[in-house]
Amino acid sequence: MAGEVRFAVGRLWYEGNSFNPIPARLDAFRAREWAKGPEALARCADTATELGAVAEFLRERPRWRAEVLRCTSAPPGGPVLQADLEVICDEIVGGLAGRDWDAVYLSLHGALIGTGDLAPDRTLLARMRAALGPDVPLAVSFDMHGCLAPGIADSVQILTGYRTYPHVDMFATAMRALMLLERAVAGEIRPRVTLAPVPMLPASHLMRTDAGPMAELVALAAEEERAPGIHDVTVFGGFAYADTPNAHATVAICHEAGADAGAIARRLADAVLARRERFRPDLPDAAGGIGAALRAIAAGARWPVAVVEPADNPLSGGIGDTTALLRAWLDAGSALPAVFCFFHDPALVARAHAAGEGAAIDCMLGGRVAPEFGPPIPFRGRVARLTAGRFVNTGPMERGMAVDLGRTAVLEDGPLKVVIAETCQSANDPGWCDLHGIDPASVAVFMAKAKNHFHAAFGPLCGAIVAVDTPGPAPADLRRLDYVHVPRSFLLPDDAG
Numbered sequence: 001m002a003g004e005v006r007f008a009v010g011r012l013w014y015e016g017n018s019f020n021p022i023p024a025r026l027d028a029f030r031a032r033e034w035a036k037g038p039e040a041l042a043r044c045a046d047t048a049t050e051l052g053a054v055a056e057f058l059r060e061r062p063r064w065r066a067e068v069l070r071c072t073s074a075p076p077g078g079p080v081l082q083a084d085l086e087v088i089c090d091e092i093v094g095g096l097a098g099r100d101w102d103a104v105y106l107s108l109h110g111a112l113i114g115t116g117d118l119a120p121d122r123t124l125l126a127r128m129r130a131a132l133g134p135d136v137p138l139a140v141s142f143d144m145h146g147c148l149a150p151g152i153a154d155s156v157q158i159l160t161g162y163r164t165y166p167h168v169d170m171f172a173t174a175m176r177a178l179m180l181l182e183r184a185v186a187g188e189i190r191p192r193v194t195l196a197p198v199p200m201l202p203a204s205h206l207m208r209t210d211a212g213p214m215a216e217l218v219a220l221a222a223e224e225e226r227a228p229g230i231h232d233v234t235v236f237g238g239f240a241y242a243d244t245p246n247a248h249a250t251v252a253i254c255h256e257a258g259a260d261a262g263a264i265a266r267r268l269a270d271a272v273l274a275r276r277e278r279f280r281p282d283l284p285d286a287a288g289g290i291g292a293a294l295r296a297i298a299a300g301a302r303w304p305v306a307v308v309e310p311a312d313n314p315l316s317g318g319i320g321d322t323t324a325l326l327r328a329w330l331d332a333g334s335a336l337p338a339v340f341c342f343f344h345d346p347a348l349v350a351r352a353h354a355a356g357e358g359a360a361i362d363c364m365l366g367g368r369v370a371p372e373f374g375p376p377i378p379f380r381g382r383v384a385r386l387t388a389g390r391f392v393n394t395g396p397m398e399r400g401m402a403v404d405l406g407r408t409a410v411l412e413d414g415p416l417k418v419v420i421a422e423t424c425q426s427a428n429d430p431g432w433c434d435l436h437g438i439d440p441a442s443v444a445v446f447m448a449k450a451k452n453h454f455h456a457a458f459g460p461l462c463g464a465i466v467a468v469d470t471p472g473p474a475p476a477d478l479r480r481l482d483y484v485h486v487p488r489s490f491l492l493p494d495d496a497g
Contacts (some may be wrong), residue, residue, distance in 0.1 A: 019317070025037065165452055166452055221235050231255060240429045303442070321373070341419045361383055
């Protein structure tokens, strides 16, 4: 193609937890990421993100004239209120309609859920295809935990997903999609997509890609990708807390028409199922995890030893409100310095800011949203620090991106610090500690509502990381969840009951 390339870019990144009782609203998207046009790329330039990759791709290709449509994301949470979801999708599709395009790229998560539509990624892509016509190449990237409806393959020519967990390859994933899109525009390739559902839905606790079953599957996919006519092979683990008919593992292949994608899909699907038992998490409860941390410290482990609570991890759709881990720490009676991060409680944050730094505070922590996951905990202490909640990621995940937690407060009672925040977002970056005046090396036990992403930045800082299972909206024990749309046979045998 000799002239300009008319290129559209959009983004709708959200992970929905069906067991989170709080529907996500439009204001959650507007608060985290709500941009279009040059502003959307400017805010992400030189960051380790999908739009950071788009900005770099365009910087080196002056013939590509991009129009950036609505780009938005929100912290994971409950299903998105359907009317608000339609506002976003209508804007993206409306930006495409009635115009001629040569190429389109869309950054999605894949586990988006609406309160009415259980497969909104498929719906959005089908609407985009109808607006584009049959021939405009459409490339899409997904999170490793996407729940991909098979019909998505009818709407896109190029599909790929994250291959690392923690997800430190957002930039690389988008760039892979964009490079294939460039080849399709040039007429070098005519790609299509095959999706192979795998009848299995593992919890993601053992899905890290530094070692273990998911690392092996990523390596197998890379080997299969060398076959003639194969452009991309990605294994998706699915998202165990999305109760939808498409919540399952998936093998996705982007390929030419003559490639034997079906055989590759069958081999990889069998490889996923063969590792089924190895995805089973076996975690102690909160008391057991605190005990393990204290024993590790007594044996000489370097400070801090982290205890992470995946069942209320915000990046799994947690609510930032469960109390079992903090209660276990208080019951242990340790005098060691400790940090608990965090509780999501806007009203308490407002009260702390009104009181001011140094003020005494007598309050209840947690248990305000879903007391069935643990009742509130009485707390008496002082307001040690107040912040505006803004910092820039310095760790490997979304490096360079600005973060806005809303206002936060550090409450202190002797050697214990508890952070409360106006929004429900994970503490996965060292910038979070800097914001709150916390030196991790001076903390014996660092308790966090977090899971695998915590390892990316904090793994090198911690003497050990202990994961626990507690009552919450994202438990390791899937038997605690009342699925409606996921077949029990998709769960591990013990989880299926």
